[in-house]
Amino acid sequence: MRIIEDVKLDYADVLFQPKRSKLESRRDVEMLRTFTFHNSDRTFQCLPIMASNMDGVGTFSVAKVLQQHKMMTVIRKHYKIEEWQNAIGNGLNLKYLSVCTGTAAIWKKDAEDYALAKEVLERWPDIKFITIDVANAYHQNYADFVARVRDDYPDKIIIAGNIITPEMVEELIIKGADIIKCGIGPGSVCITRTMTGVGVPQFSGVMECADAAHGVGGHIIADGGCNTPGDVSKAFGAGADFVMLGGMLAGHDESEGKIEDGKVEFYGMASDRAMEVHGARKDGYRGAEGKSVLLDNRGPIEPTVIEIIGGVRSTCTYIGARRIKDMPKCATFVKVNNTINKVYSS
Ligand code: 5GP
Numbered sequence: 001m002r003i004i005e006d007v008k009l010d011y012a013d014v015l016f017q018p019k020r021s022k023l024e025s026r027r028d029v030e031m032l033r034t035f036t037f038h039n040s041d042r043t044f045q046c047l048p049i050m051a052s053n054m055d056g057v058g059t060f061s062v063a064k065v066l067q068q069h070k071m072m073t074v075i076r077k078h079y080k081i082e083e084w085q086n087a088i089g090n091g092l093n094l095k096y097l098s099v100c101t102g103t104a105a106i107w108k109k110d111a112e113d114y115a116l117a118k119e120v121l122e123r124w125p126d127i128k129f130i131t132i133d134v135a136n137a138y139h140q141n142y143a144d145f146v147a148r149v150r151d152d153y154p155d156k157i158i159i160a161g162n163i164i165t166p167e168m169v170e171e172l173i174i175k176g177a178d179i180i181k182c183g184i185g186p187g188s189v190c191i192t193r194t195m196t197g198v199g200v201p202q203f204s205g206v207m208e209c210a211d212a213a214h215g216v217g218g219h220i221i222a223d224g225g226c227n228t229p230g231d232v233s234k235a236f237g238a239g240a241d242f243v244m245l246g247g248m249l250a251g252h253d254e255s256e257g258k259i260e261d262g263k264v265e266f267y268g269m270a271s272d273r274a275m276e277v278h279g280a281r282k283d284g285y286r287g288a289e290g291k292s293v294l295l296d297n298r299g300p301i302e303p304t305v306i307e308i309i310g311g312v313r314s315t316c317t318y319i320g321a322r323r324i325k326d327m328p329k330c331a332t333f334v335k336v337n338n339t340i341n342k343v344y345s346s
Pocket residue numbers: 052053054135162183185186187188189190191192223224225226244245246247248267268269270271289290291
């Protein structure tokens with residue numbers, strides 16, 4: 001047994017210290033980033049805030065709004081091919097989409113996710129991204145599956161996760177991933193930390209994973225735990241190349257979920273509710289690691305997106321970052337009393 005004595009921090013444990021800045025207006029901030037990815041060698045430009053592949057978030061309706069801001073959506077893996085067909089025929093831009101698959105293919109012969117992802121990529125080869133998403137990407141089987149997908153698709157941009165430690169960032173990049181999705185337990189409807197006692201506070205985890213990825217030419221997504229635009233900025237300041245959002249984008253008209261009495265259902269993809277919706281059988285070994293909540297219907301998603309982008313722009317002007325890419329270089333964080341920060345940020 002070993003204890004890491006360094007205290008690890010969450011977003012609520014830090015604030016940016018403001019700095020003299022030559023930026024005169026929020027408009028001067030360059031929010032787009034151009035990436036060249038390590039394994040696929042592809043170049044891609046976007047505003048690097050993305051929608052999570054969750055029910056109610058990774059929907060075609062959300063994607064249609066985000067694409068107008070050059071933001072990506074990882075499409076939830078449960079759409080049928082006909083639904084893809086319809087959405088693509090109705091204005092969905094393939095450029096800002098990722099397909100998503102789990103790894104059931106390696107255990108179950110008749111696994112649907114990877115087969116469906118492959119069919120989507122075959123029909124619409126302009127989709128450049130494949131996300132291989134599992135709750136716990138520390139299995140050797142998982143790393144081997146990433147290598148297999150890389151063999152199948154040498155020139156797609158592969159997103160792999162979730163993990164939250166540097167050695168696993170390196171391992172997955174060696175196996176062929178371009179972007180590593182980082183976060184174990186920070187999600188708004190995640191209960192992994194209480195169910196299992198496992199996790200790393202997200203701000204420190206992101207810092208350490210970014211450091212590992214950038215050392216070997218990889219990139220990371222800070223996935224989960226952002227409750228405010230300020231948290232999104234802190235993730236970028238910590239070194240995240242992309243920030244993935246679930247709860248902050250949930251509860252809108254575009255969730256495609258049940259909206260009743262002004263409430264929108266939102267649940268973790270490992271919750272009992274998700275298992276009920278998608279017909280996953282509980283085999284007696286698995287406890288739910290997600291919860292279900294009812295959110296107030298927040299109306300159209302566009303104003304929320306504008307508010308998030310506006311918050312990040314504003315952070316950049318406070319710290320003198322001309323580009324979103326410069327945020328880590330310009331960031332000095334102060335550790336704060338967690339409780340006070342929570343009061344001010346609510
Ligand atoms: P949020 O932005 O809501 O804080 O976090 C979103 C992230 O939570 C997702 O992108 C995903 O990584 C994670 N997540 C989604 N559903 C579940 C779940 O049921 N259990 C756990 N442990 N994490 C989840």
